Amino acid sequence: MTVTTKTEASAERAADSWDGELRILRELFRPGNRLQMAVIALLAAVSAAATLALPLVVAELVQQVQQGQGLTRAALLMIGTGLGSALAGALAAFLLSRLGEQLVRRLRITTMRRGLAMRLSDAKAVGSGDLATRLTADAMQLKGAINIGPIQLPMAAITLLGTIVIMGVLDWVLLLITLAGFVCALAFVAVVIRGLRRTYQNMQDDIGTLTHQFITALDALVVIKAYRAEERVGRTLDGHARRLEKLGVDAARMESLVVPVINLGQQIALLTVLLGGGARLVSGDLALPDFVAFLLYLLQLTAPLIMAASGAAQIQAGLTSRQRFNDVFALPVEDLAPAAAEPARTAGGRNTPGPAPAVRFEDVTFGYGDEPVLRGVDFEVPAQGLTAVVGLSGAGKSTALALIERFMEPQSGRVHLFGEEAARLPLNELRGRIAFVDQAFTLLGDTVRANLSLGLAAVPTDEELYAALAAVGLDTSVRALPDGLDTVLGGAHDLSGGQRQRVALARAVLAEGSLVLLDEPSSQLDSVNEQRLRQIVDTLAEDRAVLVVAHRLSTVRHAAKVVVMDRGRVIAEGTHDELLDSSPAYSELVSAQLLSGAAAPAARSTKEVTA
Known part of the structure; x- marks a missing residue:
């Protein structure tokens, strides 16, 4: 079995991702790709040169026919030029597409890793569906821009410019007639391309919104079915889909006009060139082979024009997707670099807790926007033993656990972990000393x-x-x-x-971990497994700190210390029996059975409370 070291894994991650803003050309021309890009550019240049040469070869063939000479050499040259152009273009397109797939792979890996490393608040703000859309629709849009932008679009421009130059050399009068037929068409295409960028931006944003809404609905499918809300939720999703359809139709309407307008410009130019060229042939100002070559160049002119127009539209979509990726890359991420002396987390390898309290809150305040959740919270969790935090919903209990894990940072005050300020500890070291069970008892799909x-x-x-x-x-x-x-x-x-x-x-x-955080651990356990949980918690608390957010009286009664919270403040601390005597709020919680969840009323006693 192959063993991958941390250094090798870090090197592999570095090769598969990048830091900072996404710049497509910089990524395509990075040191490892430069030789391949040079080969692609050379093949594309050969294809463009062969395309430009083909009408001249045909003109030579016409001239030989006029002069009664052999056609074999000219015919073979014409066939070879055509095949060379096709093969060189196909190989260049394949190599560029392969590079594009490699870039998209690195882009997806970077997006996924940054998504995992970003702060929880930012991840929730962006939305899982919107992040997922960047791996699918946005990645494909960017891939389309890569396929045509770096090489094919410049080659189309070179082919277009070369065609115009050769047409001017053959007959500048007919060239002016040709350009006059295309000017209006090109002006219209430019207006369309500018409008498409706005439409693509709205489409990508709406795809992200729809995906997020659908994923959220699937996650809540049990509740939706229980409340017979399939039709209502379906109508909401339908609305997003219809808006997306409208944007898609608007984009298709604009895109559908590009090719016909260019073809109309070509037909107008062709008609005027046939009339003007016929007159110049009769007057002797234009030779037949040159006229044939000019007509072929005129017919050939639409291909690079259409590629340039459609390529510009694809690039607009790709630039929109690139910006969406950059929006994600611009979000701050957690610093997950391992500490220099970080002990490895292995089963049975717990770091021995020291004499300092496992957790100490000092005047901690935290809120979501303008809504305060914790207000000047002070409490300690001993280095060993079970500490329970109780209180009504919304008291700030789970928020306190999140601050210990540094999923969020306090707005004021300090959180200490085993005598050290949590904000100064590297995240890997801090979280390496904590075992955590969240409210949703989250498991991976693994x-x-x-x-x-x-x-x-x-x-x-x-x-x-x-x-x-x-x-x-x-x-x-x-x-x-x-x-x-x-x-x-x-x-x-x-x-x-x-x-x-x-x-x-x-x-x-x-x-x-030296500290175990349990967020409502008994919420879905039956009585037998709840008893087993208490035994596990008691065993864990023998040599480490256990902090549990509890709602059941059975859990609280076993705690060496109970912290009572109400509306973001700590209002009482002590043992279960002490609080029954000294804290009316705690007694009310017990009497109302908000902790035990039992149906029978609880008797208030300093020695025993019967659930």
């Missing part, structure tokens, strides 16, 4: 093994994995899956909500 070993430097053995699963009562269920630990979760082999939560708990057990 194997059970991959989910359990998430964040570990070395993959635990099967015995270690099953031991962790046994601790949460899930080893038998996982063994029964089609591929055991290697079963991919999701689809036909998904787990129930409670089972997924237990996998997330087993992952926290394996991570063995």
Whole structure:
């Protein structure tokens, strides 16, 4: 088995991505691609030269026919020139397309990695669907611009310019007649291209919005079905699709006019050239071979014009997509560089907690925009033992956990982790000392093994994995899956909500951070598994800090310390029994069964509360 070191992995990531603004030409002509781009440019030049030479070869063939000479040499030259032009153009197009695919691959990798590394607030603001659209529609638009922009469009311009020059050499009077027929057409095309850029921008934005709305609807499909809201949600999605259709029709309307207008300009020019050329032939001012060559150049003139017009439209779409990528690349990302002395996270390799509190909040304030969530919060979590945070919904409990993980930064005040200010710790080091179970008990769409070993430097053995699963009562269920630990979760082999939560708990057990954060861990557990959870938490709390956001009384009663929060403030701290005596707010929570969730009323006692 091939082993990839961290250095090799970093080098591979660097080769597959880039930092800073996306510049298409800079990426295509970077050092590793310059020779290939030179070959592509040479092949494209050969194709353009052969295209320009072909009418002259035909003119020579006509001249030989007039003079009664042999046609073999001219015919072979004509065939060879045509084949050379086609082969050189095809090879150049293939090589450029291959380079484009490589650039798009690096672009997708960069987008995905930056998406994973960006701040949670920015990721939510952009939206998962809009980010996904950049990997699909935007990437394809950019690929189309790469295919035609760097080489083919310049070669079309060179072919166009060369054709006009040769036509002027053959007969400048007919050239003026030709240009007069095309001027109005070209002016119209320029106006269309400017309008297309605005339309493409709106289309890409709307594709992102539609994708995000559809992904959100699929994530909420159970609720949609439960409330019979398929029709209502469908109408909302239909509205986005219809707006996208309208923009697409507007773009198609403008694009559909480009080729006919150019062809109309060619037909007008052809008619006037035939009339003017016939007159010049009769007067002797123009030879027949030159007239034939001029007509061929006139017919050939539309190809580079159409390529230039359609290419300009594709480039407008590509530039719009490039800007959308740059908008993502401009967003700040978290600094995930490993610390110099960062201990590896392995199963069983927990860093021993020191004497300082595991967590200390000092006058911490945080809010979303103008809406405050935490107001001057102060509390400590001991280096060992179970600490529970309780309070009504919206009290700021989960926000406090997010600040510990530095998913967000406090607006004022400080958060300390094991005696060090969290803001000064490298993120990898900080998060390497924390095991986290979120409210949604999130799992990846990957194997059970991959989910359990998430964040570990070395993959635990099967015995270690099953031991962790046994601790949460899930080893038998996982063994029964089609591929055991290697079963991919999701689809036909998904787990129930409670089972997924237990996998997330087993992952926290394996991570063995010095601090364990549990956000409502018993929300989907039955009584048997809730008891098992309490045993796991008690075991974890023997030699590390466990901070749990709790709603059940059974969890709180086992806590060495309880922190009561209300409307973003800490209003009381102490043990369960102490708070029953000293905190009316806590007593009200217990009496109302907001912690236990049981149906029967709870008796208030300093020694025992019966749920």
